[in-house]
Amino acid sequence: MTLDTIDRKILASLQKSGRMSNSDLSNRVNLSPSACHRRVQRLEADGYIRGYVALLDPRKIGVPTTVFVEITLQAQADEVLEAFEKAVARIPDVLECHLMAGTADYILKIVAENTEDYARIHRQHLTRLPGVAQMQSSFALRTVFKTTALPI
Structure with missing residues (x-):
């Protein structure tokens, strides 16, 4: 299916306000x-719209600290990648995990209450991930721009 102008307008509108009534x-x-x-x-049946979510304020939820973690694995074998991906998917504080091309094998986006909470996440979860050779953590000082809307 190809998207026409109206489909694109629908998708753009729903990305900005998913609770908009059908009438609006x-x-x-x-x-x-x-x-x-x-x-x-x-659009839902064809998979263009995967679901609807509420976007929460991390500060109000108590997890205002964002940490990006670059991970390098010991090997690139399929079983090593698969074991790592299964294990990291079970960590509730990890919002995103991306397989990368470049200096790191993976980049994780993690939320935490503060640096002490991140230390707990690191100690209890990240250090136990299989196949990890090296880890580099970077703390976000401030979010300058953030969107969930894809360009349509």
Whole structure:
């Protein structure tokens, strides 16, 4: 399926406000409510829309500290990568894990209460990850820009 202009407007609008009513969405993209609803259902069924979430304020939740961790593994064998990926997916404080091309094999995005909490996460989880040869942690001082919206 290819996306037309209306599909793109629907996706862009829902990325900014996923709780928007179908009536408001249909007005925004100049479609009837029933036609708009059918398009949204099709975009969901075709996998363009994977789900809907609430974006929480990390400070209010008590995890204002963001840490990026570069990880280099001892080897690149499939079983080493697979074991690492399964283990890291079980750490609740890890928001993202990316397999990289470059100096690190993986980059993790972790949230914590503060540096002491990160030390706990490091001690209890990160040091126990299989196949790790080296780890480098960088603390974010301030988030300058952040979005979840993909360019449409």
